[in-house]
Amino acid sequence: MLSKIFQKVILVTAMITTNISYAEEVTNSIIEFSPSVGYFSFDSKRNLDDEVFGGMGLGLHFSPSFAALLHYSTLDSELNSTNGSANIDIQKYHVDGMYFFNAESRWRPYVVFGYGQIDFDSDKGNDSDENNVNSGIGLYYRVTPKWSIRTDVRNFYSLDENYNDQTFMMTVGYRIGEGERGE
Amino acid sequence: MDNSAEKLLFFDNRPVLNTMPKITYALIASLLLSYQAVASNTTEGPQAENQQDESNPSPYAVTLWDPQNGEDSERLWSQTKLMFGLGVGVAGFIALLPPEISNWDRSDDRLLEKWWDNVREGPVWDEDNWAINYIGHPYFGGVYYQVARKSGYSQWDSFSYSALMSTFYWEYGLEAFAEVPSIQDLVVTPVGGWIYGEWAHQTEKEIIADGGTVWGSEGWGSTALFFLDPVDTIGEGINSMLGKDLIQTGMGMISPVPTYFDAVAGESYSGYWGVDMVFSF
Numbered sequence: 001m002l003s004k005i006f007q008k009v010i011l012v013t014a015m016i017t018t019n020i021s022y023a024e025e026v027t028n029s030i031i032e033f034s035p036s037v038g039y040f041s042f043d044s045k046r047n048l049d050d051e052v053f054g055g056m057g058l059g060l061h062f063s064p065s066f067a068a069l070l071h072y073s074t075l076d077s078e079l080n081s082t083n084g085s086a087n088i089d090i091q092k093y094h095v096d097g098m099y100f101f102n103a104e105s106r107w108r109p110y111v112v113f114g115y116g117q118i119d120f121d122s123d124k125g126n127d128s129d130e131n132n133v134n135s136g137i138g139l140y141y142r143v144t145p146k147w148s149i150r151t152d153v154r155n156f157y158s159l160d161e162n163y164n165d166q167t168f169m170m171t172v173g174y175r176i177g178e179g180e181r182g183e
Numbered sequence: 184m185d186n187s188a189e190k191l192l193f194f195d196n197r198p199v200l201n202t203m204p205k206i207t208y209a210l211i212a213s214l215l216l217s218y219q220a221v222a223s224n225t226t227e228g229p230q231a232e233n234q235q236d237e238s239n240p241s242p243y244a245v246t247l248w249d250p251q252n253g254e255d256s257e258r259l260w261s262q263t264k265l266m267f268g269l270g271v272g273v274a275g276f277i278a279l280l281p282p283e284i285s286n287w288d289r290s291d292d293r294l295l296e297k298w299w300d301n302v303r304e305g306p307v308w309d310e311d312n313w314a315i316n317y318i319g320h321p322y323f324g325g326v327y328y329q330v331a332r333k334s335g336y337s338q339w340d341s342f343s344y345s346a347l348m349s350t351f352y353w354e355y356g357l358e359a360f361a362e363v364p365s366i367q368d369l370v371v372t373p374v375g376g377w378i379y380g381e382w383a384h385q386t387e388k389e390i391i392a393d394g395g396t397v398w399g400s401e402g403w404g405s406t407a408l409f410f411l412d413p414v415d416t417i418g419e420g421i422n423s424m425l426g427k428d429l430i431q432t433g434m435g436m437i438s439p440v441p442t443y444f445d446a447v448a449g450e451s452y453s454g455y456w457g458v459d460m461v462f463s464f
C-alpha cells in the first residue's frame with residue numbers, strides 16, 4: 001500500500017517537474033515570420049516617387065519585451081529629374097531590435113532600432129547601395145498567442161548620403177509552435 | 184540619356200563607405216549583450232533575484248560545453264570532428280587538383296588572401312537562387328541542429344550549436360574561401376534549421392513510438408524514417424545486418440555544389456544537387 005502511494009507521489013512529482021522544465025525550456029515558438037506592407041517616403045532630395053512596398057521578416061522573440069528580426073522588403077520607384085526619368089528597383093534589408101513596453105498586455109507600444117542597407121538598381125545601368133540606421137516607434141497588438149499585428153513609423157538615415165527617408169509599415173506576426181505560451 | 188542627375192542625386196560614383204561590416208559586428212555584439220540581459224532577466228517578479236541561482240539557470244543558458252542533464256557530449260564532439268574532418272579533407276582534396284580542374288588559385292597566399300578579403304567584405308545580401316537560400320540552407324541548419332538534438336541537448340542548445348556551426352564552420356569558414364558571407368544565410372540557416380530540425384526530430388520520435396509505423400503501415404513508417412534521417416537509418420540497417428555496432432555515427436548532407444570535385448572552367452553548377460553520406464566507424 002505504502003509502495004503504491006509512494007509510486008503515485010513520484011508520478012505526480014515527475015509530472016509537475018516535467019511541466020516546470022517544459023515551461024522553462026526555450027522552444028522554437030519564439031520564432032516569428034512577419035509579412036508586411038508599408039509606404040516608403042523618400043527624402044525629397046532623391047527625386048524618387050514615394051511607393052508602397054511589401055516585405056518579410058524572420059526573427060526571434062527572446063521575451064515578451066524583446067525581439068530581434070531580419071527584415072527584407074522590395075519596391076519599384078521612378079526617378080524624376082530634369083534630365084529624364086528612370087525606373088528604380090529597390091531592395092532594403094535591416095536587422096532590428098524591438099523593445100516592447102507593457103509587455104504583459106495585448107497592446108504593447110514599442111521602440112525599434114536597426115541597421116541595414118538599401119540597394120538601388122536603375123534600368124539606366126547605374127546601381128548604388130547605402131548603409132543606413134533606422135529608428136521608430138510603433139504599437140503591437142497580440143491577437144492570439146500565435147498571431148499579432150503591429151504598425152510602426154520609422155526614419156531611415158543614410159550613413160553614406162545623409163538622406164532621411166520615412167516608412168509607415170504594418171506587419172502581421174506569426175509565431176510557430178505554441179506561440180506566446182501561458183498568456 | 185545623361186545620367187549626371189542620377190549621379191548627383193544618389194548614384195554618386197564615389198566609393199560607398201564600407202561601414203556595413205563594422206556596424207554589423209557592432210550590432211551583433213549589441214544584440215548579444217541584449218540577449219544576455221534578456222537571458223539573465225527572464226524570470227520576473229519580486230523573487231526573481233533569488234531564483235536566478237545556479238540551481239535554476241536561465242533558459243537561455245547554453246550548456247553545450249557543460250552538459251547538465253546527461254547529454255551525450257561525446258557523440259556531439261564525435262560528429263563535430265566528423266564534419267570538420269570532412270570539410271578540411273574536401274578542401275585539401277580540391278586544393279590538390281590541377282587548377283584547370285579545381286578553378287582554385289593554388290597559391291597559398293592567394294587562397295588565404297581571398298578568404299580574408301571575403302571575410303572583411305561581408306556580410307552581404309546575397310543574390311543566390313531562392314531554393315538554395317530558403318530550402319537548402321534551412322536543411323543544412325537542420326542537419327547541424329539534429330546533431331546536437333539527437334545527442335540529447337535542448338532545443339536552445341541545439342539551435343545555438345547550429346548557429347555556431349553555420350556561422351563559423353560554414354559562412355566564415357569553408358564558404359568564405361569561395362564567397363562573401365551572406366546575411367540571409369547567417370539568419371535563415373540556424374532559424375530555419377531549428378524549425379525543420381525540430382519537426383524532423385519529433386516526427387521521427389513519434390513514428391518510433393508507434394512501432395515504426397505510419398498510418399498503420401510499416402512500409403510507410405520505414406520510408407518516412409529513411410527520408411527523415413537516411414544516414415542513421417542506413418547505419419542502423421548495416422549494424423543490424425552485421426549484428427554489431429560497426430557504424431558509430433552517420434551524417435548526411437544535401438549539397439548544391441559537388442563536394443568531391445569542382446567544375447572545369449566554363450562549366451557551371453546550374454541544376455546540380457548532390458547527397459553526401461558520411462559514416463564514422
